[in-house]
Amino acid sequence: MKKIVIVGGGAGGLELATKLGNTLGRRNEAEIHLVDANNTHLWKPLLHEVATGSLDSGIDELSYRAQAFNHNFVFHLGRMCDLNREKKVIILSSMSDDNGEEVLPERSIAYDNLVLAVGSQTNDFGTKGASTHCSFLDSRNQADKFHKKLLNTYLKANNTASKRGNFQLNIGIVGAGATGVELAAELHNTASELAAFGLDQLKQDQLKVTIIEAGDRILPALPPRISAAAHRELNKLGIDVKTQTFIQEVTNEGFVTKDGSLIPSELMVWAAGVKAPEWMANLGGLESNRVNQIVVKPSLQTTIDDDIYAIGDCSFMLQEDGKPVPPRAQAAHQQAFHVYKNIVRISEAREPKPYIYKDKGSLVNLSRYSTVGSLMGNLNGGSMMVEGTIARIVYVSLYRLHQVALHGYFKTILMSLSGRINKIIRPRLKLH
Numbered sequence: 001m002k003k004i005v006i007v008g009g010g011a012g013g014l015e016l017a018t019k020l021g022n023t024l025g026r027r028n029e030a031e032i033h034l035v036d037a038n039n040t041h042l043w044k045p046l047l048h049e050v051a052t053g054s055l056d057s058g059i060d061e062l063s064y065r066a067q068a069f070n071h072n073f074v075f076h077l078g079r080m081c082d083l084n085r086e087k088k089v090i091i092l093s094s095m096s097d098d099n100g101e102e103v104l105p106e107r108s109i110a111y112d113n114l115v116l117a118v119g120s121q122t123n124d125f126g127t128k129g130a131s132t133h134c135s136f137l138d139s140r141n142q143a144d145k146f147h148k149k150l151l152n153t154y155l156k157a158n159n160t161a162s163k164r165g166n167f168q169l170n171i172g173i174v175g176a177g178a179t180g181v182e183l184a185a186e187l188h189n190t191a192s193e194l195a196a197f198g199l200d201q202l203k204q205d206q207l208k209v210t211i212i213e214a215g216d217r218i219l220p221a222l223p224p225r226i227s228a229a230a231h232r233e234l235n236k237l238g239i240d241v242k243t244q245t246f247i248q249e250v251t252n253e254g255f256v257t258k259d260g261s262l263i264p265s266e267l268m269v270w271a272a273g274v275k276a277p278e279w280m281a282n283l284g285g286l287e288s289n290r291v292n293q294i295v296v297k298p299s300l301q302t303t304i305d306d307d308i309y310a311i312g313d314c315s316f317m318l319q320e321d322g323k324p325v326p327p328r329a330q331a332a333h334q335q336a337f338h339v340y341k342n343i344v345r346i347s348e349a350r351e352p353k354p355y356i357y358k359d360k361g362s363l364v365n366l367s368r369y370s371t372v373g374s375l376m377g378n379l380n381g382g383s384m385m386v387e388g389t390i391a392r393i394v395y396v397s398l399y400r401l402h403q404v405a406l407h408g409y410f411k412t413i414l415m416s417l418s419g420r421i422n423k424i425i426r427p428r429l430k431l432h
Contacts, residue, residue, distance in 0.1 A: 002030040004343065005090060005111040007080050009036035009064055010044060012312040012332030013117030015405045018071045019340045025072035029347075032073035033109060035080060035092065036064055042140045043402055044119070045329055048179055050143040052150065052186040053193075053430035054367070057140050059422065067406065078104065080118070083284030085305055090114065113307055115339060116294055118280070120313030120327055123273030123291060129250035130174075134270040137179060146269070147430065150187075153267050154194055154202070162201040169207050172255055172265030174247055175272030176213035177221065178364050181230060183269065184209050185366035188237045193429040210240040210263060212255060214272070217243060221326060222362050222374060226385055229372045230364055237369060274327050276314040284308075289316050298354030300339050309342075311335035317355070325357045333402070334358060363395045371395050 004024070006017050017034040024030040040061040042050070049055035068075040078092030088111055095104040121138045124130035135146045157169040171187060173180045191207045211218065211234070218234075218241060219227040234241055246258040254265040275291035282288060287295040287303045293316035295303050300315070302308045312332035317325050325331050335355060342352035361384075363373030371391035375384045386394065403412040 001028070002112045002347070003033065003110060004030050004113045004115070005033045005035065005109055006115045006117060007035045007090065008117035008119055008312070008314070009034055009038070009041050010117060010119045010312060010332065011329045011402060012336040013115070014041050014062075014064075014067070015333060015402070016115060016117065016311070016336040016340055017073050018067065018406055019337065020343070021068070021071040021073035023340075024344075033076060033111075034064065034068065034073055035076045035078055035090070035109065037077070037079040038140065039064060039077060040140070041067070043329075043399060045178075046399070047137045047140065047143045048183040048186055050140065051135075051137055051146040051183065052190045053147055054186055054189065054428075056426070056430045057144060061140065062406065076107075076109065078107065081279055083114075083286075084108075085284045085286075085308070088112070088114075088307070111307075113343060114309070116280075116308065116310040116314055117312050117332070117336070118277060118314045119332075120274045120276055120293075122270055123275040124270050125273055127247055127250060127270075130247075130270050133250045133252060134174070134268045136270055137183070150190070150267065151431070154191075154199060157206075157266070158194075158199045158202045161203070161206060167202070167206060169202060169267075170254070170263075170265045171207070171209045171267045171269075172212060172263055173210065173269045173271055174212045174255065175270065176211050176215070176218035176241065176243070177271065178219065178362070180211055180213075180269075180271040181218055181234065182365055182367075183271065184211050184234065184239050185237065185369060188239060189367040189369070190429060197427070197429070197431060205238070208238075208240060210242060210265070212245050212247060212263065213241070213243045214246050215243060219364060222364070223385070226362075226364075226372055226374055229385070229387060230366065233366050233370045233372070237366075274313060280314060299342055299352040300335055300355050301342075301352065309339050311339055319357055328362070329398070329402075330360055331357055333405070363391055363398070365392065365395050 006013050017032055020032045025032045040063055042057055042061045046055055050057045064075045080090050081093040082091035089108045092107045094102055094106045096102050122136045136142050161167040173184055187209050217227045218231055247255050248258050249256040255263040276293045280292045293314055294310035295316050296310050297303055300309050313327040338355045345352055361375035365371045372387040373391055375386055400412055
């Protein structure tokens with residue numbers, strides 16, 4: 001029986017494992033295996049909400065083992081570290097607990113088809129001090145750590161403000177992409193919520209959130225008019241946006257710019273740049289680019305080995321216009337379904353079809369204040385701008401579509417109703 005191994009349980013990897021499990025796995029036509037370094041899945045576009053406490057990861061996370069049980073695939077807890085293409089096996093490194101005791105030894109898993117879907121991580125471009133002083137939001141664990149750090153920082157600031165009326169808490173975010181912009185708006189919302197829950201010595205105007213962007217505008221992946229609309233909303237919230245500002249060093253006191261000036265920050269976040277994990281560089285002799293992404297053909301098979309696919313942020317594919325497929329959740333979703341179809345086509349002795357990225361537009365959610373974006377990005381070469389309530393509904397529907405791919409419509413409706421009830425009976429903010 002054919003053995004299909006998927007490494008990475010993000011948006012694309014988990015959807016692919018579920019789809020293959022529901023079809024080939026259920027019919028005993030193939031063994032489906034999913035590998036991930038974590039026990040649970042959380043949709044990555046929600047991490048900024050976990051970081052600020054707007055979302056409780058303990059409620060919205062999904063157990064890989066439960067998903068595997070319900071959808072006819074096998075889950076392996078582990079972190080891939082190497083690939084032997086000759087023997088057609090992947091190597092998982094040993095895993096230890098918090099006390100350093102080995103929980104799982106180094107293991108190998110054989111495959112007939114391998115799909116790499118490990119996602120990406122933030123690229124600090126080797127900026128001095130960034131890895132030491134900045135928080136990153138690449139995983140649920142990092143988001144949870146930032147949340148605790150945020151609460152502790154706010155407690156200290158609130159106590160200081162009660163003694164010194166002129167105190168100011170500075171939070172700096174490098175990168176004005178979707179993550180940086182959405183995080184800034186959520187931080188502003190968190191401040192108002194914390195004040196409502198008793199931490200009211202630090203006034204709203206004593207919190208200064210600064211977004212630092214090297215480019216000439218925020219949200220560079222979106223059309224200029226949408227970028228401008230989001231910029232206006234951030235200005236209304238009192239969020240300082242610095243464009244064309246390059247960071248050359250991060251210190252204990254804040255961000256040092258290229259011209260030597262200091263942007264003071266007690267809490268620092270790096271949300272600029274994307275790269276695949278370091279271990280993917282030259283993995284098993286596969287072709288990779290300068291940010292460690294695996295180069296793939298239009299079929300999403302790697303350029304070196306047709307039995308290996310790569311999808312999502314860890315893959316690199318040039319489109320007909322010469323531009324790479326953007327690192328977005330919608331691309332991972334599309335590619336997962338395309339790989340599923342190509343695996344089936346090849347098993348039926350048919351040629352795989354080329355993948356064509358379909359831009360459905362992009363949306364940016366500015367917490368409870370506003371949502372802006374564009375829809376139907378490739379329609380007649382243009383896009384339709386949306387904002388406000390309609391944009392918010394579409395934004396929420398993107399997550400619901402991800403849930404539908406994992407659970408089906410009935411369970412997704414029940415989960416949606418449960419979410420509405422939780423908003424009524426639980427605090428608006430996670431306070432621990």
